[in-house]
Amino acid sequence: MSQLTPDRQDRPADDPIFALNAEATRRRGAGESIVNATLGTLMDDDGGLLVLETAARALHDVPRDEWAAYAPLAGLPAFQRAVIDDCFRGRDDLARCATACATAGGTGALRHAVVSFLRPGEAVLTTSFHWAPYRTICDEHGRRVDVFSMFDQAGGLDVGALERGLVQHLATQGRVLLILNDPCQNPCGYSMTGAEWRAVADVLARHASRGPITLLVDMAYYLYGSAKDSRTHLDVLRPLLGRIGLLFAWSASKSFTHYGLRVGAIVACEPDEVQRRSLQAAFTFACRGTWSNCNRGGQALVTQLLVDPALARGCDAEREAAKELLMGRVRAFNARAIPAGLRYPRYEGGFFVTVFCDDSDARARRMREAHGVFVVPQRDSLRVALCSVPERDVARVVEALAD
């Protein structure tokens, strides 16, 4: 007899991506030539983890007591300030009415949003292609995921489908938590255009008075987009301030290549001070009720990386180099994938791209068996993590995809 409650008895413990990665590593270890495009961490061209040196060095300068002591429940005040400044960069109207709470990575921010803006049984609204753990987080907390079809016939964001989903959620649950991962969406690599952001903002504005609507922008890859300023969508969202909830899931994992440090934050913009305090209290309570408080040393480190001019410059320069490495792979992919007839969304940068196909499980298996190329099968598509594929192997990945 299992002591687990019935709903916990059949939980899948093995994440399919980690299982594929383990198989790729085993076969490579046995001497096979393998291209592993499964894992979402940025690797250099020699297959090593690409780490920003400035961040790695500064980590050792964080004093012992910062690592050893507890952090305040909502995070170090200096960290909260630094994250808000980084989120809004000179957009003082937004920064002034922002509140931030430290979370265990962007994942923790998503978790806090799901439990704070939806009642049990209610559903998040997000794109049909999305980061799979959105479902895990919702499931773990008794919430659900509803999707709208991400792309229209022209290959752009289907804002009409988004609006239909939003209207339906207003009708059925009386509230909306919309999650958009932009730029460099995982798993598609898609970055929304300015016009798409404006169209989304119009939809949100049109329905703002019909019930509580919250938009969460998942910023996991915000420093890897091809746009010069990765924060221009904020100017489009600005008129929504005070009309809908504006949330940002901020993460240091990709921005500072320290995925295991588990540093992130949920940032909310609310002009009304009483409401803002109540948001902060809800997030702080949620921290106490889940992990109590987050990694203090990590927050101290990331604060320094954000506010110390020399460290910030060092990280920016190294990140630019990393981004250029990734862009080389993106260009190599586009140069071959388009002539090969692969169907995939506009891809101008980011860790992943998703190639549309039928029978994705069988195709992924065939790619592993016949080509030694590992990608992640998803519904009607394959996710290719170019972040972990050296440029010299991109042609082989495209050939396997096109086979």
Ligand SMILES: Cc1ncc(COP(=O)(O)O)c(C=O)c1O
């Ligand atoms: C789309 C997306 N959101 C959020 C995260 C959360 O990352 P972390 O919890 O490491 O900050 C990830 C990580 O892969 C991601 O791909």
